[in-house]
Amino acid sequence: MAQRLVRRLCDQCKVPAQISEEQIRQLEIRTPGGMYDASAGCEHCGFTGYRGRLAIYELCMITPEMTDLIVSRASARDLAAQAVAQGFEPMQRYGIRKVEDGETLLDEVLAATG
């Protein structure tokens, strides 16, 4: 399992995002209206704009199906297809969900997963 830490936005002072159409398209961001791209800073966060950290994960479960593929020396493409079929979510996609939820910044996720 892979994991990265990103800074969590302060709830009290975050401001709505100005994310480019290009990034929304490229990264398949689903709810640009809910995103934030900065915090103004306030007394809750010591005027930093951030409060704590947030972990983003990448989970890949080794199921019996996966083991069969590995043992039979399946191609990377077949392994990736099986992973997606099992609900595997790449770390960047997980991070972008957190961005969509307004918990962290797109730049944070891109820096951590790029």
Ligand SMILES: [Zn+2]
């Ligand atoms: Zn704040």
